[in-house]
Amino acid sequence: MMRKLGVTFLLLGLLMGGEDLCAQKMRHGTLTEAEVEQVREAGIFPNERVALYTKFLELRAAKIRSLSNRPKSGDRVLELDGLLQDFTSLMDEMGSNLDQYSDRHSDIRKALKTLTEATPRWLQVLRALPGESGFDLSRKEGIESGEELADQAKRLLSEQEEYFKTHKDEKGQERNDDKKPEL
Numbered sequence: 001m002m003r004k005l006g007v008t009f010l011l012l013g014l015l016m017g018g019e020d021l022c023a024q025k026m027r028h029g030t031l032t033e034a035e036v037e038q039v040r041e042a043g044i045f046p047n048e049r050v051a052l053y054t055k056f057l058e059l060r061a062a063k064i065r066s067l068s069n070r071p072k073s074g075d076r077v078l079e080l081d082g083l084l085q086d087f088t089s090l091m092d093e094m095g096s097n098l099d100q101y102s103d104r105h106s107d108i109r110k111a112l113k114t115l116t117e118a119t120p121r122w123l124q125v126l127r128a129l130p131g132e133s134g135f136d137l138s139r140k141e142g143i144e145s146g147e148e149l150a151d152q153a154k155r156l157l158s159e160q161e162e163y164f165k166t167h168k169d170e171k172g173q174e175r176n177d178d179k180k181p182e183l
Contacts, residue, residue: 030089031056046101050111053094054118060087061122068129077134084126084138091122091145095152102156107164112157119150 031039035056042048064083070076094115101108123146129139 030086030093046097046104046106046108047111049097050094050101050108050115053090053097054111054115057087057090057094057122058118060090061125064129065125068125072132074134077132080129080132081135081138084135084142087122088138088142088145091142091149095145095149098149098152098156102159105163105167107160109157109160109164112153112160115153116150116157119146119153122146123150 035052038052039049042052060083064080064087067076067080067083098108123143126139126143126146129135131139
């Protein structure tokens with residue numbers, strides 16, 4: 001009887017500990033409170049928002065690069081895995097924002113130029129990471145997301161250059177409903 005009770009408590013402890021591990025694995029959010037506040041302050045200004053996301057991604061790429069030089073350890077692997085997941089989520093979020101701004105014909109060419117210059121650097125950081133089983137999947141997902149974002153930014157910049165050649169009156173607008181209705 002005591003043995004069964006001991007095994008039950010052991011299994012219960014393992015299950016509860018497993019929940020903690022799952023909770024640690026789940027990402028709580030990609031932006032810090034300060035970053036969220038900066039995005040809120042940028043409000044509906046697409047160029048500013050894209051520039052902020054680019055800045056946040058640049059900071060995370062630098063942190064990933066600095067961790068890649070640290071000696072291998074379990075903590076390093078966990079931290080890199082978390083950073084890579086956040087980095088990928090943030091790139092995906094940026095891509096979603098770009099889709100919205102594209103649909104609105106927001107003039108974000110200035111921010112897109114900066115973004116198209118930054119994405120190759122980020123991809124270089126991700127590709128330079130040695131493959132380790134603890135974060136290899138997150139690294140691969142990050143590379144795929146980065147390649148998609150780089151392609152999207154280049155394509156959108158080209159589309160915007162072409163669009164604003166023929167719609168000169170809309171240059172610099174935040175979105176296409178900024179245009180005053182004709183009377």
